[in-house]
Amino acid sequence: MPPPVFRFAPSPNGYLHLGHAYSALLNFDLARRAGGRFLLRIEDIDATRCRPEFEAAIYEDLAWLGISWETPVRRQSEHFSRYREAVEKLAGLGLIYPSFESRAEIARLVAQRETEASWPRDPDGAPLYPGAAKSLPPDRRRELIAQGAPYALRLDMQKALARTKELAWREDGAGPGGETGVVAARPEAWGDVILARKETPTSYHLSVVIDDALQRVTDVVRGRDLFWSTSVHLVLQQLLGIRQPVYRHHRLIEDASGHKLSKSTQATALRELRGQGATPAEIRSRVGLPAVPR
Structure with missing residues (x-):
């Protein structure tokens, strides 16, 4: 072994x-x-x-x-080319779409939504993506990209979860609420996360999953602030056919x-x-x- x-x-x-x-x-x-x-x-x-x-x-x-x-x-x-390959694989499965709103535009959309009711936040406290880019016609997407518009490539979480089995991980440390042992993932709490941008063909979520697999990391030991990010990582691992490591989230200084x-x-x-x-x-x-x- x-x-x-x-x-x-x-x-x-x-x-x-x-x-x-x-x-x-x-x-x-x-x-x-x-x-x-x-x-x-x-x-x-x-x-x-x-x-x-x-x-x-x-x-x-x-x-x-x-x-x-x-x-x-x-x-x-x-290793940007390696991350780009993963993005292309997910795109080939129909699980990625571009969104074109700036951070300021997203903030305005959230503010508009919250005049009616509180808008959901992810485990880090950031608002979930409120835009309608998923419904843009393919021709319009291609047109915006051809015009040089900035964009982010997002994972369609609903479609992704439809392709995955039950998601849980072995936790040898403890989460912010004391979670340990077998922990049920909550990827839906993150909404349609960004996996890459026009200028950067990857994100933390995507690159960390790919790198840990390529480097054959068996034990991921990291801060408790990243505990619920593991939910997103499990989704990507299943979609990309990557073996899941053991996780241990430690206390923060x-x-x-x-x-x-x-x-x-x-x-x-x-x-x-x-x-x-x-x-x-x-x-x-x-x-x-x-x-x-x-």
């Missing part, structure tokens, strides 16, 4: 903080304890926010923590006010803590991990 495969997959759109350190160290520790493999993947599909200096800092910070990984590192920006540490809120970076004299052993202690056995 092949050894288990774990991975840490950060985006180089900012510097790593304590939350990243916990996830990376936990994956590394679990892989070492199980006699498995540990992979590092760079999720750099967002060309506007990802920068080389942040990627270089990821390697530096992880090495400082005592983490080693297999090479070569998979960088998602080098929070700030003094009880909010998840985030790059967007300028959480203190590991490189800053290192500059203040922190040691790798102190970082392990701060995130609640035991010391490395001697």
Whole structure:
């Protein structure tokens, strides 16, 4: 039986903080304890926010923590053609359609809907897609694309679920409500999710499913904030004929006010803590991990 495969997959759109350190160290520790493999993947599909200096800092910070990984590192920006193939396969099944509304237009549509009743939100709190692009005639879609209109490619969730069997996953960690064991998926709660855009032939949902399969990841260990995203990933796995890994969603590292540490809120970076004299052993202690056995 092949050894288990774990991975840490950060985006180089900012510097790593304590939350990243916990996830990376936990994956590394679990892989070492199980006699498995540990992979590092760079999720750099967002060309506007990802920068080389942040990627270089990821390697530096992880090495400082005592983490080693297999090479070569998979960088998602080098595999757009593979994601495009998956989009084309789903399109061939009649499960994808383009939507042409901008974010501002979608916000206006939601505001209009909510003058009558509250509009449904996905598990992350974002409103479900409110547009009518699904009903656009094919000729009109082709015309808009030929004119260079921006668009997003969405998964027709209703049609997708009609092609899938019962969806559930094995959870070795716990969800935000304490969910563990066999968890029933709720993909319908996400509506028609975006799988790609005109300028980027993939999305987080699509690329993470494909990469985990291609890299033969057996154990996906990630933050609890991604717990319900697993529902979407199960749908894509079935549609694309991909084997499902075991999932373990871990606790989040929070700030003094009880909010998840985030790059967007300028959480203190590991490189800053290192500059203040922190040691790798102190970082392990701060995130609640035991010391490395001697």
